[in-house]
Amino acid sequence: MPLNVEIVSPDRTWWSGEAVSIGAPAADGDLGILTGHQPVLAVLRAGVVRVRPTSGEAITMDVDGGFISVDQDSVTIVVDPTTNEDQASGEN
Amino acid sequence: MAGQQRVYKQKIKSTQTLKKMFRAMELIAASRIGKARDRAVKASPYTRAITRAVSAVASHTDVDHVLTKDRTDTNRVALLVVTSDRGMAGAYSATVLREAERLRAQLIEDGKDPVLYVTGRRGVSFYGFRGIELERTWLGDSDNPRVEVAEEIGQTLLDAFRAPVDAGGVAELHVVYTRFRSMVAQEPQVLRMLPLEVVDGVAEPTSEVMPLYEFEPSADAVLDALLPRYIRSRIFNSLLQAAASELAARQRAMHTATENAQDIITNYTRLANQARQAEITQEISEIVSGADALAAS
Numbered sequence: 288m289p290l291n292v293e294i295v296s297p298d299r300t301w302w303s304g305e306a307v308s309i310g311a312p313a314a315d316g317d318l319g320i321l322t323g324h325q326p327v328l329a330v331l332r333a334g335v336v337r338v339r340p341t342s343g344e345a346i347t348m349d350v351d352g353g354f355i356s357v358d359q360d361s362v363t364i365v366v367d368p369t370t371n372e373d374q375a376s377g378e379n
Numbered sequence: 380m381a382g383q384q385r386v387y388k389q390k391i392k393s394t395q396t397l398k399k400m401f402r403a404m405e406l407i408a409a410s411r412i413g414k415a416r417d418r419a420v421k422a423s424p425y426t427r428a429i430t431r432a433v434s435a436v437a438s439h440t441d442v443d444h445v446l447t448k449d450r451t452d453t454n455r456v457a458l459l460v461v462t463s464d465r466g467m468a469g470a471y472s473a474t475v476l477r478e479a480e481r482l483r484a485q486l487i488e489d490g491k492d493p494v495l496y497v498t499g500r501r502g503v504s505f506y507g508f509r510g511i512e513l514e515r516t517w518l519g520d521s522d523n524p525r526v527e528v529a530e531e532i533g534q535t536l537l538d539a540f541r542a543p544v545d546a547g548g549v550a551e552l553h554v555v556y557t558r559f560r561s562m563v564a565q566e567p568q569v570l571r572m573l574p575l576e577v578v579d580g581v582a583e584p585t586s587e588v589m590p591l592y593e594f595e596p597s598a599d600a601v602l603d604a605l606l607p608r609y610i611r612s613r614i615f616n617s618l619l620q621a622a623a624s625e626l627a628a629r630q631r632a633m634h635t636a637t638e639n640a641q642d643i644i645t646n647y648t649r650l651a652n653q654a655r656q657a658e659i660t661q662e663i664s665e666i667v668s669g670a671d672a673l674a675a676s
Binding site for chain 1: 604
């Protein structure tokens with residue numbers, strides 16, 4: 288079962304869809320998430336979020352901060368609005 | 380008596396021009412409402428995610444955070460009033476300002492010292508006229524609030540709440556804005572935003588059980604990152620609601636104005652016709668009486 292991913296900022300949803308894996312820059316070190324990950328709420332530092340969707344090319348996105356919540360294979364990444372535009376390459 | 384007719388014609392002309400303007404403003408407002416509501420919809424996943432996370436943390440740990448603690452060291456309280464930049468929106472600004480004034484009077488009565496933060500030109504001129512000092516104002520974009528502005532407002536207010544007394548710290552934050560209930564109903568709303576009252580499962584009537592989260596790096600750190608975002612997203616949300624309300628109020632006001640203009644035009648057209656007819660009648664009677672006088676002589 289793939290991960291259900293949503294990347295949101297205050298004014299829009301950047302990306303949503305199904306993914307195989309996610310890499311996120313958590314405060315204490317990068318966090319890799321596969322299906323069946325235990326529920327976690329982590330603060331993000333500035334860095335790059337990587338999403339490997341079930342189909343199509345991998346997505347990378349620069350973030351300035353935010354947090355990530357993982358809960359029963361549904362992942363929500365909340366990014367701060369200062370994140371640059373046109374960063375989400377491969378946006379569908 | 381041709382003067383009378385000319386006056387009526389002029390009035391009809393100018394009312395017609397006004398009517399066109401009202402109609403245009405009504406249409407503009409109507410087209411923007413869609414966009415404003417769309418923005419509110421787009422913002423809701425973020426708000427939902429934050430709210431969920433806050434309640435997740437709240438249900439796991441005893442929330443003890445600067446933003447949830449009552450401050451007793453100062454009696455200054457912040458008041459954020461969300462108004463519009465432009466008028467022509469019926470009672471929109473008046474309603475929200477009346478509510479703000481009511482709250483301000485009550486706060487003063489409670490022995491507090493309200494500090495005003497205002498968005499929108501209408502509010503600024505309202506308080507400027509009354510000689511009431513404003514701590515900080517934001518102008519422009521009231522019908523299309525941008526995230527950056529909301530962030531700035533949120534940050535300013537959070538800073539004020541965290542600031543020590545001698546640096547102008549405030550003990551509470553109240554927000555007065557207009558809630559968009561529907562196209563025909565918008566109501567002024569007063570919210571006490573700070574200090575936060577965290578209740579388990581904040582505003583989430585869900586039956587699903589909150590999973591046991593692991594917090595990274597720690598529950599406190601997560602809360603530290605979450606709560607300011609929560610406040611900022613609430614402020615952004617109230618700006619969006621106010622924008623939608625403003626546009627709806629403007630559309631309705633302009634619709635009424637268009638109808639009233641049409642009424643005036645109809646009235647003046649009748650009067651103009653009457654004046655024309657009176658003129659003709661008078662001319663005929665003058666000719667007839669002239670001819671009578673000639674025939675008699």
